[in-house]
Amino acid sequence: MTAAPAIHPSILNADVSRLADEIARICGPGGADGVHVDVMDNHFVPNLSWGLPVVEAVVGCTGLPIDAHLMIEDADRWAPAYAEAGCTTVTAHAEATTAPVRLAAELHRLGARAGIALRPATPLAAVADVLGDFEMLLIMTVEPGFGGQSFIESMLPKIQGARRLVGQRGLELSIQIDGGVSAATIERAAEAGADVFVAGSAVYGADDALAAIGELRALAAAHMC
Numbered sequence: 001m002t003a004a005p006a007i008h009p010s011i012l013n014a015d016v017s018r019l020a021d022e023i024a025r026i027c028g029p030g031g032a033d034g035v036h037v038d039v040m041d042n043h044f045v046p047n048l049s050w051g052l053p054v055v056e057a058v059v060g061c062t063g064l065p066i067d068a069h070l071m072i073e074d075a076d077r078w079a080p081a082y083a084e085a086g087c088t089t090v091t092a093h094a095e096a097t098t099a100p101v102r103l104a105a106e107l108h109r110l111g112a113r114a115g116i117a118l119r120p121a122t123p124l125a126a127v128a129d130v131l132g133d134f135e136m137l138l139i140m141t142v143e144p145g146f147g148g149q150s151f152i153e154s155m156l157p158k159i160q161g162a163r164r165l166v167g168q169r170g171l172e173l174s175i176q177i178d179g180g181v182s183a184a185t186i187e188r189a190a191e192a193g194a195d196v197f198v199a200g201s202a203v204y205g206a207d208d209a210l211a212a213i214g215e216l217r218a219l220a221a222a223h224m225c
């Protein structure tokens with residue numbers, strides 16, 4: 001049995017003109033376990049979001065752990081600054097780092113947890129040998145770049161494979177999924193072995209964000225392996 005599920009709302013589709021209020025909306029008893037901040041450079045993905053100054057502002061306006069998901073090229077160069085900015089976890093894409101073990105060590109040196117992310121087309125095998133250096137594996141369940149897409153069901157075997165690997169090797173590794181997570185999909189992802197769930201539109205599209213988080217958490221908890 002894995003630990004309790006963690007729900008990390010993505011602020012990508014929040015109202016950015018009121019970001020502090022939007023973050024306050026997910027805080028409170030039974031609220032978010034962390035804030036997921038999507039950084040996009042319009043090169044690694046065909047979309048541009050925000051960079052370090054906004055992430056620093058987010059770190060400054062909440063006591064929740066900040067989870068930076070870097071969808072940027074040359075993560076080896078840029079990721080350490082997000083650790084220095086105070087992010088709790090900094091996740092680089094496997095496709096955007098040439099030295100993942102060195103990057104993880106640098107993030108640790110700067111006081112952050114290290115995450116490694118996989119696009120849907122990248123197999124688990126691409127990172128299997130380095131997972132012991134990371135605290136979190138992020139399995140994308142949509143093509144990175146945009147919120148509001150549909151969950152890619154064919155990622156479930158990849159999640160199952162990751163959970164198997166964690167068990168076989170006795171790794172201390174969170175398995176995060178990101179993209180299309182909703183009340184309709186979270187149960188299958190939890191059954192497959194995910195334990196950290198990023199949810200953007202399912203939380204920020206709801207009138208009552210705290211209720212949406214509570215529902216997701218309860219569904220995941222009832223189906224975690």
Ligand SMILES: O=C(CO)[C@@H](O)[C@H](O)COP(=O)(O)O
Binds near residue numbers: 142144149198202
């Ligand atoms: O990294 C990404 C998209 O690239 C995500 O974090 C999305 O922002 C999640 O949004 P929903 O799919 O939950 O609406």
Ligand SMILES: [Fe+2]
Binds near residue numbers: 010036037038069
């Ligand atoms: Fe993300």
